[in-house]
Amino acid sequence: MPRAGLSHDAVVRLALEVVDDGGARGYADLTLAKVAAKAGVAAPSLYKHVGSLADLRREVALIAVREVTAAATSATVGRAGSDALRALATSWRTYAHAHPGRYGATQVGPDPEDPADAGLREAAAESVQVIGAVLHGFGLPDERLIDAIRAVRAGFHGFVVLELGGGFRMREDVDQSFAVLLDMLVAGVTALAARDTAPAAPDTVLDHDTAGSHR
Template sequence: MARAGLSREAVTALALRVVDDGGPQGFADLTLAKVAAAAGVATPSLYKHVGSLADLRRSVAVVAVDDLTRAAAAATIGRSGPDALSALAHAIRGFAREHPGRYAATQVSPDLGAQADDPLSLAGAESVAVVAAVLRGFGLPEASTVDAIRAVRSAVHGFVSLELLGGFGMPDDVDHSFEVLVGLLVVGIADLARPATS
C-alpha cells in the first residue's frame, strides 16, 4: 500500500530531490528504487502514481524545463540584442551549475508525434519561445530563427556540459572562456541577421 499522502506530484517532488542530490549524474542515475526509498515505500507502490521510470523521468523533465525557462525569462526581461543574449547564456550556465541534475533533465525531448497538449512539449515550446524572443532583438529574418536557436542552444549546452563533467582541465580561466563564447555567439547571430549583399 502506498504511503498516505503519496501522489504523482509528491513522487515527482521526491524524484527531483533524488536528482538534485545526485549532482551532474543525478538524472541519469534516477531509479524507481531510489525514489521508493526516499518515499519509505516498496518500489511497486510507486506504480499507483507513475506508469514507469520513463514516465517519471518525463515528469521530472517538465519541472526542470519550467524552472530553466523561468530563470531564462527573468534574466532577459527588459533586455535586448547582445545584452539579452549574454544574459540568456549566463542564466542557462548559472542554472546548470546550481542544479546540474535538473539541467540534465532539460535535455529530454518530447516524443515524436506527441499530442499538442503533452506537458513536456508545452514546456519545451515555452523554453524555445524565450530564446526566440531574445534572438528577435537582433532583427533575424524568420527563415534564420531556427538555425540561430539551435546554434545558441548547442554552443551554450556544449560548454556547460563539458564544464559540469570536468572537461576543462587546463589552468586558463573558464569564466573568461565563457565570455569569449558569448562574444562569438553575439557576433555570429548579428552576422546572420545582416542582409545579404548581392
C-alpha cells in the same frame, strides 16, 4: 501499519531530490528504488501515485525544462539585443550549475511520435521561443532567425554539457571561456543580421556564401 502520506506530487518532489542529490548523473541514475527508499516505502507502493519510471522521468524532465525557461524568461525581461542575449546565456548556465541533475533531464529529446511526450515537446518549444524572442531583437531576416537560434542553443548547450561532464580539464578559468563564447555568439548574430539586412556591405565579417554548403 502507518501510512507514509504520499501523493503524486510528493513522489515527484522526492524524485527531484534524488536527481538533485545525484550530481550531473542524477537524472540518468534516477531509479524507483531510490525514490521509494527516500519515501520510506516499498518500491511497488509508488505505483499508486505514478504510472511508471518512464512517467516519473518525463515529469521531472518537464519541470526542469520549465524551470530553465522560467529562468531565461525572467533574466531577459526588460532587456534587448546583446544585453538580453548575455543575460539569457548567464541564466542558462547558472541554472545548469545550480541544478546539474535537472539540467541533465533537459537533455533527453522528447519522442516526436509518443503522445505521452506532447507536454515535453511543448515545453521544449517554449524554451526555444524565449531564445527566439531575444534573437528577434537583432533584426534578423526570418530565414536566418532559425539558424541563429540553433547556433545559440548549440553554443549554450554544448558548453554546459562539456562543463558539467568534466570535459574542461584544464584549470583555466571557465567563466572566462564562456564569456569568449558569448562574445562570439553576440558578434556572430549581429554580423548575421548586418549581412542579410545590407547584403552589399563590403567589410562584413561573415561574407562567406553559406548557401554553397547545402546538401
